[in-house]
Amino acid sequence: MLPFIRHLPGYWGNLYRRATTMVATLDEKYIKTAKRTYDPNHVRGIVDSLLKMKSERRDNKLDWFTDEHISNIVYDIIIAGVLTSYASITGLFLIILNHAHVQKQIQDEIDKVIGQGRKPRVADCKNMPYTHACILEAMRYISVIPVPLARLASRDVNLDGYLIDKGSMVVISKLTTIKYKKPWTFDPERYLDDDGHLILSEDPRRQSSTSFGLGRRQCPGESFATKRIFLFITTFLQQFKLLPAKEHDLPSCDSRGFRQQFTLSPDPYYCRTESRT
Numbered sequence: 001m002l003p004f005i006r007h008l009p010g011y012w013g014n015l016y017r018r019a020t021t022m023v024a025t026l027d028e029k030y031i032k033t034a035k036r037t038y039d040p041n042h043v044r045g046i047v048d049s050l051l052k053m054k055s056e057r058r059d060n061k062l063d064w065f066t067d068e069h070i071s072n073i074v075y076d077i078i079i080a081g082v083l084t085s086y087a088s089i090t091g092l093f094l095i096i097l098n099h100a101h102v103q104k105q106i107q108d109e110i111d112k113v114i115g116q117g118r119k120p121r122v123a124d125c126k127n128m129p130y131t132h133a134c135i136l137e138a139m140r141y142i143s144v145i146p147v148p149l150a151r152l153a154s155r156d157v158n159l160d161g162y163l164i165d166k167g168s169m170v171v172i173s174k175l176t177t178i179k180y181k182k183p184w185t186f187d188p189e190r191y192l193d194d195d196g197h198l199i200l201s202e203d204p205r206r207q208s209s210t211s212f213g214l215g216r217r218q219c220p221g222e223s224f225a226t227k228r229i230f231l232f233i234t235t236f237l238q239q240f241k242l243l244p245a246k247e248h249d250l251p252s253c254d255s256r257g258f259r260q261q262f263t264l265s266p267d268p269y270y271c272r273t274e275s276r277t
Helices: 003-007 010-036 046-055 067-098 100-113 122-127 129-142 222-239
Strands: 157-159 162-164 240-244 271-275
Touching: 003 010, 010 046, 010 067, 046 067, 067 100, 067 129, 067 222, 067 240, 100 129, 100 222, 100 240, 122 129, 122 222, 129 222, 222 240
Parallel strands: none
Antiparallel strands: 157 162, 240 271
């Protein structure tokens, strides 16, 4: 998006070089290796599926579908699907380590709804309002993507007296804190009503969260990410109790101190587990 930074000295130039090195590594590991070993009769995953789609295109309907498209789809999955989930899960684990009562309430809900006789399912989420609220609050509190992708103004817009010219690149600040009382307090109950039920998605308190953006350009991966994190967290906490490490200090879970890269994520930290079974 900002190719000129390659010419800058110091931090920004190094950041650009690290990014291009990462892309080259991903390309070799996930795309070039798949192409060298591709067998149309043995589809191993999404890269093979895309390669097969390209090789079987008919009637020029997929002439636009090139190797570059395949590469970009894979990059999108890794960056938007893997890095963000990783940052959310490691951040939520650190929150749990700093708030023992949160872990206890999640595990009480797991024991009540799921028990120990089977694995958690996506369908369990609707019956576990506190756990769902913890995930929503973690996404708000951490704000994994600190600055959304840029947009292009399709027409002249007057916004509160400020003129945004057509063709201007607009970067929206993620105002995930100013709309909430005590924004730097981790409080899942802000998403629960007086009876302990999860407030509806239409409720202004949930609409105020911009973790996945708003409007027609809202991130299409919201449902996938929420379900993925729910399954990971509940499966882990069903089996284990998460505890601070005995010989290492527990860092703060305040996301204002997290590493600011493509995603906001905590520095590596130590913890330990105890089996619940």
